[in-house]
Amino acid sequence: MKLLVVEDDREAAAFLVKGLKESGHAVDHAADGREGLMLATTERFDAIVLDRMLPGMDGLAIVAALRASDNATPVLILSALDQVDDRVRGLKAGGDDYLTKPYAFSELMARLESLLRRGAGGKTLTTLKVGELEIDLLARTVRRGSHEIELLPREFRLLEYLARNAGHVVTRTMLLEQVWDYHFDPQTNVIDVHISRLRQKIDKGYAKPMLHTVRGAGYCLKAA
Amino acid sequence: MLSMLALIYWQTVIYTTRQTDETIDAEITGLAEQYRQRGLAGLVAVINERSKPERGSSMLYLLTDQRQNPLAGNLSRWPDLEVEKDGWMRFQLEPAGKRSEGPHIAQATSFVLAGGVQLLVGRDLSENTAFRNRIVAALASSGALMLVLGLIGGIVLSRRALARIETINSTSDRIMAGEFDRRVPLKGSGDEFDRLAQNLNAMLDQIERLMAGMRQVTDNIAHDLRSPLGRLRSRIEVALIEPPSPDASTAERYREVLQQTIGEADHLLATFTALLDIAEAEAGSPRGRMLPLDLAAFARDLADLYEPVAEEKGLTLTIATDPTQVDIRGDRHMLSRAVANLVENAVKYTPTGGTIAVTVAIEGGMARLSVADNGPGIPAEERERVFDRFYRLEASRTTEGNGLGLSLARAVVRLHGGTITLGDNGPGLVAVVSLPLAPDAG
Numbered sequence: 001m002k003l004l005v006v007e008d009d010r011e012a013a014a015f016l017v018k019g020l021k022e023s024g025h026a027v028d029h030a031a032d033g034r035e036g037l038m039l040a041t042t043e044r045f046d047a048i049v050l051d052r053m054l055p056g057m058d059g060l061a062i063v064a065a066l067r068a069s070d071n072a073t074p075v076l077i078l079s080a081l082d083q084v085d086d087r088v089r090g091l092k093a094g095g096d097d098y099l100t101k102p103y104a105f106s107e108l109m110a111r112l113e114s115l116l117r118r119g120a121g122g123k124t125l126t127t128l129k130v131g132e133l134e135i136d137l138l139a140r141t142v143r144r145g146s147h148e149i150e151l152l153p154r155e156f157r158l159l160e161y162l163a164r165n166a167g168h169v170v171t172r173t174m175l176l177e178q179v180w181d182y183h184f185d186p187q188t189n190v191i192d193v194h195i196s197r198l199r200q201k202i203d204k205g206y207a208k209p210m211l212h213t214v215r216g217a218g219y220c221l222k223a224a
Numbered sequence: 225m226l227s228m229l230a231l232i233y234w235q236t237v238i239y240t241t242r243q244t245d246e247t248i249d250a251e252i253t254g255l256a257e258q259y260r261q262r263g264l265a266g267l268v269a270v271i272n273e274r275s276k277p278e279r280g281s282s283m284l285y286l287l288t289d290q291r292q293n294p295l296a297g298n299l300s301r302w303p304d305l306e307v308e309k310d311g312w313m314r315f316q317l318e319p320a321g322k323r324s325e326g327p328h329i330a331q332a333t334s335f336v337l338a339g340g341v342q343l344l345v346g347r348d349l350s351e352n353t354a355f356r357n358r359i360v361a362a363l364a365s366s367g368a369l370m371l372v373l374g375l376i377g378g379i380v381l382s383r384r385a386l387a388r389i390e391t392i393n394s395t396s397d398r399i400m401a402g403e404f405d406r407r408v409p410l411k412g413s414g415d416e417f418d419r420l421a422q423n424l425n426a427m428l429d430q431i432e433r434l435m436a437g438m439r440q441v442t443d444n445i446a447h448d449l450r451s452p453l454g455r456l457r458s459r460i461e462v463a464l465i466e467p468p469s470p471d472a473s474t475a476e477r478y479r480e481v482l483q484q485t486i487g488e489a490d491h492l493l494a495t496f497t498a499l500l501d502i503a504e505a506e507a508g509s510p511r512g513r514m515l516p517l518d519l520a521a522f523a524r525d526l527a528d529l530y531e532p533v534a535e536e537k538g539l540t541l542t543i544a545t546d547p548t549q550v551d552i553r554g555d556r557h558m559l560s561r562a563v564a565n566l567v568e569n570a571v572k573y574t575p576t577g578g579t580i581a582v583t584v585a586i587e588g589g590m591a592r593l594s595v596a597d598n599g600p601g602i603p604a605e606e607r608e609r610v611f612d613r614f615y616r617l618e619a620s621r622t623t624e625g626n627g628l629g630l631s632l633a634r635a636v637v638r639l640h641g642g643t644i645t646l647g648d649n650g651p652g653l654v655a656v657v658s659l660p661l662a663p664d665a666g
Binding site for chain 1: 483530536568571625
């Protein structure tokens with residue numbers, strides 16, 4: 001995948017470019033807003049990682065300019081501003097996700113890959129299939145093989161989100177934001193407990209589990 | 225004051241003029257009576273009698289025959305008369321005898337009697353003028369006196385005002401010089417100066433509280449952020465002291481230290497975020513983020529999030545909302561951090577087998593959310609202190625946490641115009657959050 005990193009802090013940019021390249025992506029880097037906008041409009045990228053505060057131009061202005069010219073490249077906004085209304089403003093301007101600095105690289109990777117998949121998929125689905133797991137989004141039913149699984153509404157949404165990102169890591173923060181719409185760091189392992197309940201329902205009695213814990217990062221649902 | 229003096233003068237003029245008119249009218253009536261009873265001779269006698277200079281009267285008389293030769297009176301000749309609008313005649317009176325102060329104005333009226341005899345009765349107005357002059361003089365002197373007294377009074381009053389302003393000035397000087405506990409003294413009179421002083425003192429109290437808050441944050445940074453940073457640094461330092469060996473054990477050791485370092489850094493970042501959030505909430509700028517929010521649904525969502533983790537610890541978490549919809553205005557994000565903290569505390573400190581009850585109700589015109597547990601509770605004398613930043617109970621020092629949760633909860637609730645209190649659940653702790661209902665909710 002071809003990525004564009006727009007970040008003026010040299011050290012942060014070097015770290016980001018190195019990490020993304022090691023994950024197997026081709027990365028271009030722009031050190032200010034003007035250059036970033038020029039690159040973003042003249043070349044095709046699969047996703048853009050955009051710092052919010054740039055010399056010469058507000059990051060949000062770049063997103064707005066891209067969207068105004070019908071450029072739908074997924075944009076992940078990085079910002080030191082972490083108030084909810086800053087986040088809302090970022091998403092309203094056309095950003096696809098918003099990550100607060102400082103961030104863990106694993107968090108950024110997970111979110112970026114989620115964006116890349118969203119960009120690739122595009123079409124609205126009525127069923128999600130992961131291995132032998134089948135999720136009917138209209139009837140809101142789940143079956144693994146021939147066996148029907150009863151889920152509570154919250155568990156269904158949790159599984160749906162994992163299935164949409166099947167094969168990739170999703171972090172606890174992503175789950176808390178996307179499934180529960182909370183933006184804080186819980187002091188207790190709330191998400192882990194929800195996951196283990198879900199795991200009880202979809203993996204119990206099967207030789208090969210589908211819902212995996214990725215140490216130090218999050219969770220991953222994949223075909224058994 | 226000038227207009228009052230003018231009014232007095234004008235009233236005087238009207239009064240004296242009317243008096244003159246009345247005097248002349250009375251004189252005419254008297255003379256007419258004499259003339260009717262005693263004829264022309266009687267009239268001459270009376271006029272002569274009345275116009276003797278030694279009587280000192282200011283009345284003027286002149287009786288003449290038809291050729292205007294004087295028969296009696298104290299005027300030497302018939303004056304040039306002009307009838308004025310008010311029916312009176314006015315003329316210049318030549319200075320005669322002792323009245324030598326210059327020309328006087330006289331006012332008169334005249335009649336023609338039988339046989340062409342003419343009678344003029346008038347009055348020298350110089351007395352009136354003199355009276356008016358005396359009034360003017362009196363008014364002028366009293367005006368001057370009032371002016372002087374007013375000036376003196378003004379000076380005294382303004383000196384007193386200035387003295388009190390000077391008190392305020394000197395107090396502020398001393399405060400600026402570093403005596404922050406100084407306050408402007410009150411006179412207890414409740415006047416504007418006292419109210420000004422009260423407001424200034426209230427302002428100073430507020431500033432002192434804010435400064436204390438700032439000092440506390442500085443102290444917090446010194447104690448609670450420096451020590452973990454120091455720990456982090458020495459952990460890395462110790463790892464580097466040992467010389468690296470060619471086998472894999474060194475890499476493994478470094479890895480482990482780096483993992484721990486990330487953990488410490490994350491903890492520090494979380495503490496920073498919490499401190500900034502508290503500062504943000506305490507600065508009290510809701511910035512229009514207050515949106516309609518159903519506190520009951522909000523509590524049910526949070527209970528839903530925490531119910532599994534409570535169950536895993538062997539606790540029962542219950543949720544009861546009555547009524548099922550409680551409308552407030554709030555920032556869902558901030559409130560969720562605050563209330564999640566209360567629930568997390570209950571989960572952390574309630575021993576296995578315990579119960580956590582989350583309830584939402586309307587009480588006394590306020591929305592009320594409470595989190596009650598039957599854990600160890602908090603001693604009454606500590607219930608206020610646990611809201612202080614970084615304050616942790618002895619018993620909880622070993623559990624995870626940064627001692628900022630309740631400070632943040634209180635700051636958030638206050639930002640929403642509400643209160644948060646801790647009470648005895650007998651046994652256990654009950655945290656009660658009271659928030660104003662949405663203005664348009666019944």
